[in-house]
Amino acid sequence: MPTVKSRLNWTAEPWSGQEPLECAMVVPETPDTATFTFRAPSGAWFDYQPGQFVTLDLPVDPKKGAGGNVQRTYTISSSPSRPLSISVTVKAQPGSIGTRWMLDHLKPGMRIKAFGPAGIFSFHRHPARKHLFISAGSGITPMMSMTTWAWDSGEMPDIVFVHAARRPSDLIFRERLEQFANRVPGLQLRFTVEEPDPFRAWPGYHGRLSQIMLGLMAPDYLEREVFCCGPEPFMQAVREMLVSLGYDMEHYHQESFGAPVSTEAEAPVIEDIAPEEGAxxxxxxxxxxxxxxxxxxxxxxxxxxxxxxxxxxxxxxxxxxxxxxxxxxxxxxxxxxxxxxxxxxxxxxxxxxxxxxxxxxxxxxxxxx
CATH class of the missing domain: 3.10.20.30 (Beta-grasp domain)
Structure with missing residues (x-):
């Protein structure tokens, strides 16, 4: 049986984007959500920061459905602590083109061109003793990458992981995260859903994330470095909650669903409207x-x-x-x-x-x- 050493090409360089990625595995996660795992045909390994993204060049015409290519950016859901492959977890939204093509057509053995990895959303850039991850929907992917890194590091993490979904059946990575949390008390999972699944008891939080809920989930939130990812209305609500609770927003970091950025200079300025002291x-x-x-x-x-x-x-x-x-x-x-x-x-x-x-x-x- 091949050993781990025999599977590794010790002379290989880190993957640089010069060769296409080969789809190695497709794993369904939730309805309309799947994880695609890729390897480099040359045996190159993957070097990136947990939380970064990769851009895929997908052979789908946005108008005719075939015959052209579109580029779509996805946060990497795997961790660089497991460098033999790289994974993205995608969820089809209404009107999805690239993601819909992936879910319907991308199979093991197919090769596609990719660019990256890139991005500034990573807890490696903001070292802290305690973290608070807040995500919604497929915004969980960078949090999964960072949590896996923390697990693989061998050190006890101190992470409160807050995730919001429509139903319990829409909670991406739920079983894997629970497996992590069952082994390390420093990872605390806090899930909230809009509505339960029919005929399934739900013992977790119920309703939209609120100030009261956040205080119950992470009583020491003022002491934690916050990383947030999800739809813009969700992230805006989180920002407003934290501001009103007196959180120091210098320790708040977010990644957008629609436009991940590669450098600090590209990061959009957050200009939330809020009551101004003295106005x-x-x-x-x-x-x-x-x-x-x-x-x-x-x-x-x-x-x-x-x-x-x-x-x-x-x-x-x-x-x-x-x-x-x-x-x-x-x-x-x-x-x-x-x-x-x-x-x-x-x-x-x-x-x-x-x-x-x-x-x-x-x-x-x-x-x-």
């Missing part, structure tokens, strides 16, 4: 009640509920931290910054409803009472 605002109240026509100047850091109370107006409230939904009221005009804990739906927000207890006015705002 002025004004809230006007309208409606059939006695408070209609009342306007008060305030600070952007004030909440709508606090300003209403200062004006002697009654907006019913309960928890005062965006969970119960009692203070739900309609915003007529203007913009607010709202970081809630699940007390309002996305549909209500689109229709103009806010939670007064956790909404800060940005400039002039009109609210019904």
């Amino acid at each position: 002025g605002a004004e809230i006007s109240f309208t409606g059939p009640g006695a408070g209609s026509g009342v306007s008060l100047r305030c600070a952007e850091t004030d909440t709508v509920l606090a300003v209403a109370r200062r004006a002697g107006l009654n907006i019913p409230s309960g928890c005062t931290f965006g969970l119960c939904g009692t203070c739900r009221t309609r915003k007529v005009s203007g913009e607010v910054h709202m970081v809630h804990n699940g007390g309002i739906s996305d549909e209500d927000i689109e229709e103009g409803w806010i939670l007064a207890c956790c909404s800060n006015p940005l400039g002039k705002v009109v609210v019904e009472v």
Whole structure:
């Protein structure tokens, strides 16, 4: 039987992208998600940082479905601590072209051209004693690469791994991560889902990730280096949560679903709108009640509920931290910054409803009472 040494070409150089990759294995993960493992035909090994990405040149025409090539970038889900192969885990989204082609047509033995690896999203670039990984959907892939590296390093990790998915059956790498966590207490898994699978008990967290949930999952989050990956709305919600909780955003790092970057200079500037300390605002109240026509100047850091109370107006409230939904009221005009804990739906927000207890006015705002 071949030994590990006989399988290695000790004279081989690291893979440089000059030769195509050969698909060695395809492993289904969840519905519409699979892991593709590649090897270099020459025996070259793979050298990269956990969390980086690779670009694949896929033979699919974006208009006709065949006859051309498209380039798609995927985060590497394997770890450089296992250098004989390299893997990407892909999930088809509505309208997917390259990923759909991979799931339908890419088989073991086929060869495709690839570029990279590249990217700046890696905990090797930001050494820390404690880490907090936060991901959603296929944003789990760089976290899996970094976690595998931590496992293979032989040192006890200190990682809180938070992952959000639609259902438990959509949790990519769940069994592998649980196998890791069963062996090292320093890896703590925290899964949350929007809804359970039918006829399957779900003992984990349920609902969108919130400030309260994050505090329960990682009570010492202020001490951890945070790495986040997922759809932009998800990452924006995470950023807003951390800012409102007083986290030092110098220790926050993210990778985008759509546009991974190769250098620090290419990294987009994050310009989230948030209440500015010392900035002025004004809230006007309208409606059939006695408070209609009342306007008060305030600070952007004030909440709508606090300003209403200062004006002697009654907006019913309960928890005062965006969970119960009692203070739900309609915003007529203007913009607010709202970081809630699940007390309002996305549909209500689109229709103009806010939670007064956790909404800060940005400039002039009109609210019904």
